[in-house]
Amino acid sequence: MTYFLPSLMLLTLIAGIFSGYPVAFLLGGLSVLFMFLGDVPLASFSLVTNRVFGSVLENWILAAIPLFVFMGVMLDKSKIADSLLLELEKLFRGRAGGLGLAVIIIGLVMAASTGIIGASVVLMGTLALPLMLKRNYDKTVAIGTILGSGTLGILLPPSIMLVVFGDVMQVPVGDLFAATLIPGVMLAGFYVLYIIYNALFQPHKVPANKVTEALPVKGIVLRVLRDLIVPALLISSVLVSIVLGIATPTEGAAIGAGCALLLALAKRKLPMPALVDSLRSTACTTGMILFLAIGATAYSLVFKRLGGQSMIEDIVGSFGVSPYMVVLGIMVLIFVLGFFLEWIEISFLVLPLFTPVVAGLDFGDSFHSQADVLIWFAVLVAVNLQTSFLTPPFGYAVFYLKGIAPANISTVDIYKGVIPIVGMQLFGVLMIALFPAIVLWLPKAL
Template sequence: MSYLLPSLMLLALLVGIFSGYPVAFLLGGLSIVFMFVGDVPLASFSLVTNRVFGSVLENWILAAIPLFVFMGIMLDKSKIADNLLYELENLFRGKPGGLGLAVIGIGIVMAASTGIVGASVVLMGTLALPMMLARGYSKTLAIGIILGSGTLGILVPPSIMLVVFGDVMQVPVGDLFAATIIPGVMLALFYILYVLYHAVFAPHKVPPSPVSANPQPLGRILLRVLRDLVVPALLMLSVLASIVAGIATPTEGAAIGAGGALILALCKRKLSVAVLNDSLQSTMKTTGMILFLAVGATAYSLIFKRLGGQTMIEDAVAAFGLSPYVVVLGIMLLIFLLGFFLEWIEISFLVLPLFAPIVATLDFGDAFASQTDVLLWFSVMVAVNLQTSFLTPPFGYALFYLKGIAPPDVSTLDIYRGVMPIVGLQLLAVLAIALFPALALWLPKFV
């Protein structure tokens, strides 16, 4: 069987991506061009329409995306992190690395509440970066802490990416939410250890915040921290618990979160017609971008498979006779490299539909109880891997977000240097999940 056309289709996609042409248009255009070049019957293209409406636009699970986006935007508008940063700094005042730990704490709260990487990075870059530099923190270390904790939102549930994964991989979204909690906590612990290492061996890079002349009692500070945490924590727990426990579907859980975020903004007196209008417009733009890519990727993958692309990939894997773990490692490497040039949305809709069927058929022996466990483990590794797509130059969006609001003396080279250790820690997390699948599979089974 000739694999010329599917190979050319992949090559055309790579050329188009590097040309800077919008990926959604590129996917749709290439599917039409190669349908005629490959002499695929025009009637077959009606399957694309059926899939677009049946699998994308009418998909009940994907309806959770605009609700989660709206929830995150409204929580960001509520300014839940503004006071919390200062209270956490007071909690760690006088200790080397204390401010860095406070920033990581804010990153965890923002990740579990808004889930919007741009909002988290911009917020912490605006609030924390000038404060950290004024306290004498190493410039690259401060940048790394902010970028690492600011991108946790793409992994920690409720995450839009996990909703997309659930649809693409045909894995229950509730299981995905449960499976990423331990890896998310592990990654946050890696960041904390990164700060503590410098606090012990290079304290000049993370100097302590000066102790106030009139220090406040520790109990009072803790009460204020809990006060600022309790409302967003209850909201997130209600959303996650309802979905993971199977009480509500992801869409119903997202609706609970969106309604709760709206009420919280109202109670904090941050809700106005202008804020609501801005939030709705941002939600529509983000949702439209995701669904547009889903439509283009649906057309591309269908024509690619009709030209023999899926068989080509399966034959290539079989020809090398590689271990299943080596195959998964190769896919992880490919996804990591694609993250230098593409967003997580594009990689999710392009790569996962092609490789998920192959991973599902790999023989791992007795390492996994079922095919669903394999796909769940693979999905969590991909999710952690895709977090690096926000941080790897030249197109890591989090780098652009931070550069846009950073002080003038913070150069692009400083940002690149600061993010490299964080990328290394994220790859270490991928390796840990690969070696110890229970990190991803234990909690879903327990729940």
């Protein structure tokens, strides 16, 4: 009976989540309820209030979230991907799988530009899906290619998720940005191999577009490079300033947001109604994230006060297995939670509970410091959480694509398309787990 209240608190949370009640309200309400049930002194309310203001509302790092969201919305409005896709499609014309490779390249560029999955998936679905279907691409291959490259937006910097991870896990955001670059490119490489495999062994699924006129390759390459200059400059202005320590994440986000706004104005893609809609979208997204952060902060404090942290440590210790098996168990749990929860909820619920556990594990000589362990663990979780956007029943990337897909694309078609993508993402988790240098080499090199 030692852990009756923290166990009941967890079970009540799970039941509330499945009831469909808003998670932010659920977290806040349960924290208040269990403070009374656990006979926690009322003076502890001041601790919760101080933590909410000090760790959330006055947090300088979290101020980067609305700036990155606004940057992504502005890039979506400026339509920088439209001409780039058309030029790349011309460059790969006459080659099986060429359009698929162009879509992956565009997805990679937009992921590193926006940092928002919704913007990337909707943009790629609107631009590329009708064109791929017109070129007689297999529906599942086209869908998988778009969703795979679109979900890179939550992993590659300037990812909002990495900003949240840095705050929750107390890890430098610049280190996380650097640590996810190689894994992100690795996943994009998997998607490229997927297209190449189909081009070699099932070319009818990724047919070549017939060449009807002689195309000056040199001219196309120059136009592609021209269209890449703007997003490349924008990405570098944000990433280089943060990763090299020239600017804080918030300052880098401000640079990116300002440049994206100027770009949209220069392209005359920002009438007043669009600007108002962009500001409203930014405010709503930021409010949702911060509200969850407030509720999760209160819930976490009360849960630990009732002995929840000790309960989790005892459960992990009772396994009597290697540290890697403990991490494997956490990864399986996060993967399952991804079927039902958004990454924001998982981040604020799971990371505060398991980060101290992982930090205390003995991995021997595999890591040089506790900071290395936390960076490695954070990237494992980040790649794992990509799958939460694709797995049923609440895969939000699936819903984004379904909302803008042609009528002949069913939800079943979309889920068939994501199966190989989820498999590749899980293989990426395995590769990172077995070879931590994939994550740790670049932060150390910088």
